[in-house]
Amino acid sequence: MRELFDKVLGAYLGLAIGDALGATVEFMRPREIVIQYGVHREIIGGGWLKLARGQVTDDTTMSLALGGALLQGGTHALGLHARGDDTLVHSIGQAFVQWLQGKPVDCGNTCRRGILRYLHEHTLAGPYNPGDAGNGALMRNLPVVLATLGDDAAFARLSIAQAHLTHHHPLSDAATLGMGQLLRLLLHGAEHCECRHWCDLWITQNPAFGFTPYRGHATAYVVDTVQTVLHFLMLHEDFEAALVATVNQGDDADTTGALVGMLAGARCGASRLPQRWLHRLQPATVQAITDQTSGLLALAQTVKEDAHV
Numbered sequence: 001m002r003e004l005f006d007k008v009l010g011a012y013l014g015l016a017i018g019d020a021l022g023a024t025v026e027f028m029r030p031r032e033i034v035i036q037y038g039v040h041r042e043i044i045g046g047g048w049l050k051l052a053r054g055q056v057t058d059d060t061t062m063s064l065a066l067g068g069a070l071l072q073g074g075t076h077a078l079g080l081h082a083r084g085d086d087t088l089v090h091s092i093g094q095a096f097v098q099w100l101q102g103k104p105v106d107c108g109n110t111c112r113r114g115i116l117r118y119l120h121e122h123t124l125a126g127p128y129n130p131g132d133a134g135n136g137a138l139m140r141n142l143p144v145v146l147a148t149l150g151d152d153a154a155f156a157r158l159s160i161a162q163a164h165l166t167h168h169h170p171l172s173d174a175a176t177l178g179m180g181q182l183l184r185l186l187l188h189g190a191e192h193c194e195c196r197h198w199c200d201l202w203i204t205q206n207p208a209f210g211f212t213p214y215r216g217h218a219t220a221y222v223v224d225t226v227q228t229v230l231h232f233l234m235l236h237e238d239f240e241a242a243l244v245a246t247v248n249q250g251d252d253a254d255t256t257g258a259l260v261g262m263l264a265g266a267r268c269g270a271s272r273l274p275q276r277w278l279h280r281l282q283p284a285t286v287q288a289i290t291d292q293t294s295g296l297l298a299l300a301q302t303v304k305e306d307a308h309v
């Protein structure tokens, strides 16, 4: 249990570290990064959002909003006998509305459009939209993975439900489920070769995400995002090496960074995250993440017991 807690905390803190590190070079080209920073490897803030040192962006704060809604819904809502889901997804929608009204430092266009639709129409999903293949639903799904660790069906159902609040596209769905499955594997201690095997199988089923040879695109298009994340995650077994290589690819660097940070953080655990990065995060962020980690794991335990009744 202590090992699981360390891995879960490593994933959530890794997400925030990747977000804070990557945000400095978001929307830059690799060549521009080299000119300005050489190799970008320190959490220094700045970037197009003019962040404070250690400040995180929507990738982390939307995850916290989602995690907060899950915790507020509690075991009751998370009993997740499919009929109970709607109430919970509404409370996630409301949490996103509150998050947006709190004037977050950034918000993707598709997320904004979906949240405003929820605010005005109270619908849990928009119609299928070919423009919804961005990475915004994928980037925030960590709390769902944690809360449903013991229940495969609830994991799949709730991942898609929270995704559809803002993104309604099969590639977004596939990526959200796929990266969630990989995270679950890593939290359960999967070795490198097991992950490699999972990737091979998943790419056979979802060929769009094939990442060998790596094309070098790191945009917010969910296919580019996932290719980048899997390429660098599998290339470097070390957390720092994987994350530095990822964010120096530029473009949607905070989000590719957040996702690699999450997966590599689950792989190594919180106790092995680079201390200098951890200490650069804002204390309120670390506190919120640590609190949610305990809460979501406790929730997972009750969901699991429920699923086995």
Ligand code: MN
Pocket: 057, 058, 059, 106, 254, 255
């Ligand atoms: Mn962001």
Ligand code: MN
Pocket: 026, 252, 253, 254, 255
């Ligand atoms: Mn981003």
